[in-house]
Amino acid sequence: QVQLVESGGDVVQPGRSLRLSCAASGFTFSSHGMHWVRQAPGKGLDWVACIWYDGTKTYYADSVKGRFAISRDNSKNTLYLQMNSLRAEDTGLYYCARSISSAAYDVWGQGTMVTVSS
Amino acid sequence: SYVLTQPPSVSVAPGQTARITCGGNNIGSKSVHWYQQKPGQAPVLVVYDDSDRPSGIPERFSGSNSGNTATLTISRVEAGDEADYYCEVWDTSSDHPGVFGGGTKLTVL
Numbered sequence: 001q002v003q004l005v006e007s008g009g010d011v012v013q014p015g016r017s018l019r020l021s022c023a024a025s026g027f028t029f030s031s032h033g034m035h036w037v038r039q040a041p042g043k044g045l046d047w048v049a050c051i052w053y054d055g056t057k058t059y060y061a062d063s064v065k066g067r068f069a070i071s072r073d074n075s076k077n078t079l080y081l082q083m084n085s086l087r088a089e090d091t092g093l094y095y096c097a098r099s100i101s102s103a104a105y106d107v108w109g110q111g112t113m114v115t116v117s118s
Numbered sequence: 119s120y121v122l123t124q125p126p127s128v129s130v131a132p133g134q135t136a137r138i139t140c141g142g143n144n145i146g147s148k149s150v151h152w153y154q155q156k157p158g159q160a161p162v163l164v165v166y167d168d169s170d171r172p173s174g175i176p177e178r179f180s181g182s183n184s185g186n187t188a189t190l191t192i193s194r195v196e197a198g199d200e201a202d203y204y205c206e207v208w209d210t211s212s213d214h215p216g217v218f219g220g221g222t223k224l225t226v227l
Contacts, residue, residue, distance in 0.1 A: 035216065037218075044202075044221040045153070045155075045206075046218065047216030047218055048216075050215075050216060059213060059214060060214060065214070095160060101149075101167060102149035102151070102208055103151075103208035103215070103216065104149075104151040104163055104167065104206075105151070105153070105161070105163060106166070106172060108160040108161055109160065
């Protein structure tokens with residue numbers, strides 16, 4: 001079945017780095033744009049970044065631009081999020097999501113938790 | 119950057135109709151998507167491109183979009199519809215185009 005499984009979340013100190021992964025299965029990964037969306041504890045959804053189906057274009061929220069990098073390996077059906085210079089406000093559950101027309105996210109993973117704390 | 123405004127909460131009795139709004143400047147010119155999120159679960163797409171429903175979503179869920187307001191309508195509300203609902207657009211004029219509304223908590227009385 002169509003599935004996204006995130007991994008890589010952890011507890012890290014401010015200023016450190018972390019790399020999240022999202023393994024896709026059950027669909028043609030290379031045909032879809034992919035996104036990262038996060039949710040701070042008790043808060044709403046916050047779009048983080050996206051990458052086109054072929055990896056040629058990327059977009060970032062202002063809050064992470066210059067610190068985070070989204071990438072993908074279509075040969076491994078895997079999406080990544082490299083997070084550098086982490087801040088306390090980056091704490092949250094990070095979801096990867098598949099997009100269809102007009103950037104609607106029709107498939108979501110269960111999320112991986114990132115906690116930034118000293 | 120583009121801003122989407124949702125009411126924090128909406129309450130409705132079972133069997134009645136719930137309407138959740140999403141306000142944005144000329145939002146009628148954009149495609150709006152709606153997500154349902156229950157506690158401890160990932161969001162689920164319930165309406166996309168203003169008014170289309172993914173397979174498996176009941177016909178009770180519908181959407182509209184015009185002017186400065188998009189609306190998610192849930193007819194014949196059931197207890198299981200109690201959840202947080204988020205609207206979302208893709209602002210193609212921006213270099214940070216993903217935008218979510220702040221979310222609306224739907225309470226079934």
